[in-house]
Amino acid sequence: MFLYVFRRLLTAIPTMFVIVTLAFFLIRVAPGGPFNQERGLSPEIKANLEAQFGLNDPLWLQYVNYLKNLLHGNFGPSYNLPDFTVTELFAKGLPISIQLGASALALALIVGTVLGIVAALNQNKLGDYSVIALATAGSTIPTFVVAPVIQLLFGLTWMLLPIGGWGDGALINKIGPIITLSLPQIAIVARLMRGSMIESLRSNHIRTARALGLSDWSVVVKHALRGAVLPIVSYAGPAAAALLTGSIIVETIFAIPGIGRYFVDAALNRDYTLVMGTVVLIALFTIAFNLIVDVLYAFFDPRVRYD
Amino acid sequence: MANESILSVKDLRVRFRTLDGVVDAVKGINLNVRAGETVAVVGESGSGKSQTMMAAMNLLASNGEATGAVEYRGKNLLTLSKQELNKVRGRKITMIFQEPMTSLDPLYTIGNQLMEPIMRHRGLGAAQARAEALRLLELVKIPDPERRLKSYPHEMSGGQRQRVMIAMALANDPDILIADEPTTALDVTIQAQILALLAELQRKLGMAIVFITHDLGIVRRFADRVYVMRSGEVVEEGQADELFANPQHPYTKMLLAAEPTGRKAPPPGNAPILLEGRNVEVEFKIGGGFLAGPPMLLKAVDRISVTLKRGQTIGIVGESGSGKSTLGRALLRLLPSEGSIRFGSHDLSKADRSDMRPLRRELQLVFQDPFGSLSPRMTVGQIITEGLLVHEPSLSGKERDARAVEALREVGLDPAMRNRYPHEFSGGQRQRIAIARAMILKPKVVVLDEPTSALDRSVQKQIVELLRNLQADHDLSYLFISHDLAVVRAMSDYIIVMKQGKIVEEGPTEEIFGDPREPYTKTLMAAAIDETKFRQSV
Numbered sequence: 001m002f003l004y005v006f007r008r009l010l011t012a013i014p015t016m017f018v019i020v021t022l023a024f025f026l027i028r029v030a031p032g033g034p035f036n037q038e039r040g041l042s043p044e045i046k047a048n049l050e051a052q053f054g055l056n057d058p059l060w061l062q063y064v065n066y067l068k069n070l071l072h073g074n075f076g077p078s079y080n081l082p083d084f085t086v087t088e089l090f091a092k093g094l095p096i097s098i099q100l101g102a103s104a105l106a107l108a109l110i111v112g113t114v115l116g117i118v119a120a121l122n123q124n125k126l127g128d129y130s131v132i133a134l135a136t137a138g139s140t141i142p143t144f145v146v147a148p149v150i151q152l153l154f155g156l157t158w159m160l161l162p163i164g165g166w167g168d169g170a171l172i173n174k175i176g177p178i179i180t181l182s183l184p185q186i187a188i189v190a191r192l193m194r195g196s197m198i199e200s201l202r203s204n205h206i207r208t209a210r211a212l213g214l215s216d217w218s219v220v221v222k223h224a225l226r227g228a229v230l231p232i233v234s235y236a237g238p239a240a241a242a243l244l245t246g247s248i249i250v251e252t253i254f255a256i257p258g259i260g261r262y263f264v265d266a267a268l269n270r271d272y273t274l275v276m277g278t279v280v281l282i283a284l285f286t287i288a289f290n291l292i293v294d295v296l297y298a299f300f301d302p303r304v305r306y307d
Numbered sequence: 308m309a310n311e312s313i314l315s316v317k318d319l320r321v322r323f324r325t326l327d328g329v330v331d332a333v334k335g336i337n338l339n340v341r342a343g344e345t346v347a348v349v350g351e352s353g354s355g356k357s358q359t360m361m362a363a364m365n366l367l368a369s370n371g372e373a374t375g376a377v378e379y380r381g382k383n384l385l386t387l388s389k390q391e392l393n394k395v396r397g398r399k400i401t402m403i404f405q406e407p408m409t410s411l412d413p414l415y416t417i418g419n420q421l422m423e424p425i426m427r428h429r430g431l432g433a434a435q436a437r438a439e440a441l442r443l444l445e446l447v448k449i450p451d452p453e454r455r456l457k458s459y460p461h462e463m464s465g466g467q468r469q470r471v472m473i474a475m476a477l478a479n480d481p482d483i484l485i486a487d488e489p490t491t492a493l494d495v496t497i498q499a500q501i502l503a504l505l506a507e508l509q510r511k512l513g514m515a516i517v518f519i520t521h522d523l524g525i526v527r528r529f530a531d532r533v534y535v536m537r538s539g540e541v542v543e544e545g546q547a548d549e550l551f552a553n554p555q556h557p558y559t560k561m562l563l564a565a566e567p568t569g570r571k572a573p574p575p576g577n578a579p580i581l582l583e584g585r586n587v588e589v590e591f592k593i594g595g596g597f598l599a600g601p602p603m604l605l606k607a608v609d610r611i612s613v614t615l616k617r618g619q620t621i622g623i624v625g626e627s628g629s630g631k632s633t634l635g636r637a638l639l640r641l642l643p644s645e646g647s648i649r650f651g652s653h654d655l656s657k658a659d660r661s662d663m664r665p666l667r668r669e670l671q672l673v674f675q676d677p678f679g680s681l682s683p684r685m686t687v688g689q690i691i692t693e694g695l696l697v698h699e700p701s702l703s704g705k706e707r708d709a710r711a712v713e714a715l716r717e718v719g720l721d722p723a724m725r726n727r728y729p730h731e732f733s734g735g736q737r738q739r740i741a742i743a744r745a746m747i748l749k750p751k752v753v754v755l756d757e758p759t760s761a762l763d764r765s766v767q768k769q770i771v772e773l774l775r776n777l778q779a780d781h782d783l784s785y786l787f788i789s790h791d792l793a794v795v796r797a798m799s800d801y802i803i804v805m806k807q808g809k810i811v812e813e814g815p816t817e818e819i820f821g822d823p824r825e826p827y828t829k830t831l832m833a834a835a836i837d838e839t840k841f842r843q844s845v
Contacts, residue, residue, distance in 0.1 A: 123369065202368075204409040211364055211404075212424040212475060213397025216389070226414050302459045303413055 004306035005295065012287045016280070020070065023279040024063055027272055034079035034270045053079065066276065075280070076273035080266070086277035090259060094281075096166060097246030097258035103178045105243050108185030109236060113229070115186070116193020120228075121220065123198055131190055138187025147180045147253040164255040177254045181247060185239060192231050200228035230300055237293035241285040245278075313482055313515065314340040314363070314400070319375040321358045321367065321539075332358045334539040335375065340483060340515050347518040347530035347547070349562070351763035352734070355539040356519045360485045364396050365389075379483075398428040401476035405488035407469035411460040417444075417471055418456030421478065428479045443474040447504060465627075466497035470504065477508065484509075487519045494626035494790060499834040502529065521763060523562060527551060535559050565764040567771040567797035570816075572779070574618035574800065581784050582615040582638060582670075582752050586646035589630070589637045607633040609808040610646065613786075615752065620778065620785040622799030622816070624792065624831070630808040631788045635754040638786065639670045650752070668698040671745035675757035677737035681729040688725035691715070691744040698748055714747040715740075717780075718773060735766035739773065746777060754786045759794050771797050792832065796820055804828050 033055065035046045050056050054065060069076055075086035119131035154176065155163035167173035200206065201224050209219045246260025259278070266274035298304045321333035333355040340346050350356040362373035363384055377384045379395055387395070396402075404410045412420055421440035425431055431439065437456070444452035447470040460468055469489060476484055486505065490498035506529060509516055518525060526533055526547060533550050535543040535558065543556040554560045588610055592602035607630045615621055625631040637644040640655045640663050648655040653666060674680040681690055691714055692707045702710070712722040718739040729737055738758060745753055755774065759767040771794055778785060787798045795802065795816075802819045804811045804827070812825040823829045 204404065204406050205412040207366055208404065208410045208472070208475075209412070210366055211396060211402040212427075213393040213395070214423060214427060215393065218423065218427075223412050223415075227412075301414060302416075303461045 001295070001298065001306055005291065008291050008294070012291075015287060016283060019283045020067070020276070020280060021063075023276060024066060025059075027267070027270070027275050028059060030267075030270065032270050034272060036270075049079075053077070070280070075277040078266075078271055078274045080269045080271045080274070086273050089262065089274070090277065090281065093246070093257055093259035093262070096169070096256060097251070097260055098244050099169070100174060100177050100181060100250070100256065100258065101240070101243035101246065103174065104181035104185065105236070105240055107178060107182040108189050108239075109232070111182070112186045112189025113193050113232065115190040117197055117220070117225065119190065119194040120197035120201060128194070131194065135187040135190045135194075138183045139191075141183075143180055143184065143247070143249045144253065146183055147176070147250060150176045150180060151253070164253070166256050177250050177256055180250050180254075181243060185243070188235065188239075189232060192235055193228065196228040196231045197224060200224040203227070226300060230297065233293055233296050233300065237289040238286065241282065241289045245282050245285055311342050312339045313342050313380055314517075315376075315378045316359065316363065317376040317378065319359060319362060319373060319377060321355065321362045321371060321373045323368070324370045324372070332371075332539055333362065333373075336534075336536070336539070336541045338534055338541065338544075340517055342482065343509075343513050343515055344531045345509065345516045345518065345529050347520060347526040347533045348536060349520060349523065349526055349533060350536035351521055351562075351765065353538070354536040356536045357487050359536075360402070360487060360517065360519055364400065364402055364485070365392055366402075394428075397424050398479045399481055400483045400485065401479070401481045402485040402487065403469065403472045403476050403489050405491050407465045407472060407492060410472055411468055413460050415459075416456065417458050417460065417463070421456070421471070421475055424475060425478050439478065440474075443478055444471070446477070446508070447471070447474045449474075464497075465493050466501060469493065469497075469501055473501075473504065473508070477512065477514075480512065481514050483515045483517060485517045485519070488521070489518075490525070491520075491522070495792070495834040496626065496830050505529075523764075535562070561765060565768050567768045567794050569772075569775070569797060571620055571775055571798060571800060574616055578616040578618050580614055581617050581651060582613070582786075583649045584611065584613045584638050584646065585648075586610045586612060587634065587637055587648065588645040589633050589642055590645075606808050608637055608644070611803075611805075611808075611810055613638065613803065615784050615786060617751070617784055618778070618782050619801065620787050620799045622795035622802045623786060623788045623805060624790065624795055624802060625805035626790060626831075628807070629805040631805050632756050633808075634805070635672075635756055635786050635788050639672060639752075639754055641672070664697075668694065668748040669751040671748060671750040671753045673738075673741050673745050673753060673755045673758050675760050677734050677741055677761060678729075680741055681737055683729055686726050686728055687715075687732075687740055690729070690740065691725075691747050694744065694748045710747055711743075714743040717746060717777065718743045719769075733766075734762050735770065738762060738766075738770055742770075742773065742777070746781075749781070750783070752784045752786070754788065756788045757790070758787075760789065760791060767791075767794060774798065792820075804831065 033050070035041055035049050041049070054062060057065070066076070075090075077085050078089060081089065115131045115134070119128040122128045150161070151163050154161040161176050162173050165173060206219060206224055209223045246258040248260045248264050250256070251258045251260040262274055263278040265271070266278060294306075298306060316336060316338040318335045318337060319333055320331065320335050323330045323332060336359060338348070338359070348356045348359065358367065358371070361367050362371070363377040365384065367373060373385055375385070379400060382395070384392060384395065411417075418437065418440055421443060422433065422436040425436040425439050426433070440456060441452050444455055449455050449467060449470050455463070460471075463471070489505070490501050493501060502525060505516065516529070518530060520526060530547045533545060533547050534541050535550075535556065537558050543550065543554065543559045550559065551563070554563055587608055588606065589608040591605045591607055593605055609630075611634055613621065613634070623631045623634060633642065636642045638648060640648065640658060644656075646656065650666060650670065655663070655666070658666070685693075688708065688711050692711050695702055695707050695710060711725050715722045715725060720736065720739050720743070729740065732740065742758070758774070759770050762770060774785070775798065777783060785798070787795060789795050799816050801814070802816050803813045804819065804825070806827055812819065812823065812828045819828065820832065823832050
């Protein structure tokens with residue numbers, strides 16, 4: 001197992017290299033640059049800035065320099081928020097995004113799994129149809145509708161929650177964003193869980209467990225559920241990577257100072273270093289969580305062995 | 308005590324609600340099991356024999372519904388609460404199933420799964436249950452039981468898994484063991500071992516056994532009484548020896564006569580050699596990869612030579628994993644192999660895909676699984692004429708259709724059926740379609756990979772006769788791969804016995820059957836021949 005993890009970490013290096021290279025050149029293909037804004041800088045200032053950040057160097061040299069800095073853990077300064085380095089921006093925003101994302105993920109996994117099991121055990125009955133209806137609503141109503149509705153009802157009408165803001169991480173400020181983030185995830189997890197649980201309940205070894213007169217609890221939880229969570233584990237990996245790195249919509253609507261908005265803002269502003277930083281971050285999260293999923297798989301399923 | 312009826316099924320009806328309406332699987336049957344006796348419920352697929360017992364155990368699929376009564380010592384199992392029922396099933400009445408490979412939970416150790424019903428029904432603690440589990444594994448003769456307690460199902464063979472299932476079923480000293488086709492999925496030598504084990508355990512422990520089976524050999528050897536089922540009804544019942552000696556119902560008579568009979572006429576002595584493999588070797592790589600070290604090599608076929616003449620049938624016999632299917636595929640160059648393969652004047656050993664394409668029509672393959680090998684989204688006509696599109700592209704649609712009609716007629720199907728889809732056909736009909744798909748190309752060599760193994764005995768017999776007739780009409784050469792010796796005997800001129808990729812013994816059919824030399828061949832024969840003998844005596 002150790003060897004396997006080590007091997008996977010080694011293969012992550014070329015993967016990261018390819019991602020960084022592609023992202024670096026792709027963003028440069030987009031027209032414009034960090035300092036061609038609508039308000040227009042005077043040409044002298046613009047030239048000064050570009051010289052300061054080395055943007056006049058040949059592209060390959062900029063690429064080599066970027067890689068060098070990256071290897072030292074240095075993401076460089078942000079071009080549009082010149083008082084901060086990319087690292088500083090992440091240090092401030094990432095913990096916030098991770099808190100929200102992790103809570104939303106946990107909520108989604110717990111609620112989604114329970115709903116999925118309930119649906120599977122009541123297949124084609126009222127309980128099942130209610131879960132399916134809920135799941136369909138959850139995955140079809142977009143976040144940018146859910147978030148304002150929550151603000152309107154819970155914030156303005158009933159005054160139970162603040163309308164937005166981080167409030168130094170007070171629990172009450174997190175409720176709205178977490179619910180908004182988790183609703184579509186609950187829907188997806190519930191659907192996945194329902195499907196795999198139905199399949200698991202139909203399998204031959206469940207028939208054996210029933211024939212042995214085992215209790216419903218043992219049949220459903222011990223024997224059916226453990227096999228049925230595998231698809232959820234697979235899904236949770238990429239989902240975690242996406243949730244933990246923040247959501248632009250939720251963070252914008254609820255005015256949360258996370259890192260979700262950086263990716264889009266930075267790309268629009270041609271803030272090359274910030275775009276690259278975000279790409280590297282998301283890639284690292286994705287690779288890490290996929291590895292965690294594969295390790296978890298071996299934990300859940302003894303047939304999976306990695307040596 | 309001995310004649311006391313402990314399980315009685317009274318006017319049991321089982322129906323399934325499906326999208327096509329209500330299907331009556333069991334239509335009001337009556338059945339009795341007395342303490343300590345062996346009852347066989349015999350029938351072909353779809354006869355309702357399994358569903359009868361599934362209903363008794365309350366294991367029907369969720370769209371199934373049972374009415375009537377299944378009384379165990381006076382209690383109607385169909386109306387018991389789940390809690391009451393769970394005091395009976397797994398304890399007093401237990402069941403083993405047809406699918407040993409999937410009937411154990413893959414995620415828990417054997418020990419864990421064995422201990423669970425013991426702890427539940429007898430209220431023992433973990434340490435005592437573990438000791439019991441160990442005793443049970445010894446009882447069912449699993450070698451090294453201490454270590455096996457910690458094994459997972461995937462680390463055991465099918466035969467061993469079935470032994471574990473039996474151990475679980477016997478854990479609480481049941482009154483009745485229901486065995487639903489317990490050996491059908493196993494190799495013949497393993498079948499014999501499992502059956503012997505069941506018989507021995509019954510002598511030792513004295514429980515009643517209900518055998519659900521299509522295999523009359525098992526019934527003959529083990530059953531005291533027999534119920535013959537067909538389309539959800541019991542058509543005949545009685546003492547086993549009386550029923551075999553003097554069957555009353557035409558269906559019972561038909562079942563008893565369903566063994567493939569007759570022998571193939573040998574090809575003329577001067578028949579030319581059509582397909583010849585010399586020292587054919589197939590190796591599979593297992594594992595390996597980046598930083599994982601070199602892969603493990605598995606020799607699936609180890610230097611085997613085969614010479615197939617025109618009009619000849621070579622039977623390739625062996626148990627699962629013996630490499631018989633791999634050999635068939637390698638000879639058709641569907642798998643890369645070492646050694647030389649000649650087909651007529653062509654050297655296949657160096658042929659690549661494009662070299663092979665024009666030869667493919669002469670080298671056809673029919674598979675075991677008539678359900679998986681036909682595309683569910685194409686009509687039968689499209690399925691059987693697909694090969695013509697590749698090999699005779701100049702044919703017009705009308706000509707292709709005419710060929711389809713001819714091919715279907717040849718395999719004994721109504722040509723009007725060619726616009727239907729595969730799911731509308733039975734297993735035997737589908738296998739006919741698969742054969743038509745091969746025959747329409749007018750091949751010279753056909754590799755038949757277990758073509759009858761998924762079929763009921765009575766249907767097997769028809770397919771064997773069809774294959775023999777087609778061979779005689781078209782001077783075909785067959786490589787007939789099977790683990791079923793009765794079928795192989797009825798089909799082949801020459802037999803190759805394989806084990807672990809090697810030839811154990813080969814020779815003309817009558818020699819191999821009449822006077823097997825190798826111990827392995829003898830075991831294989833012994834496992835099968837009992838059945839053959841008794842059939843001949845009937």
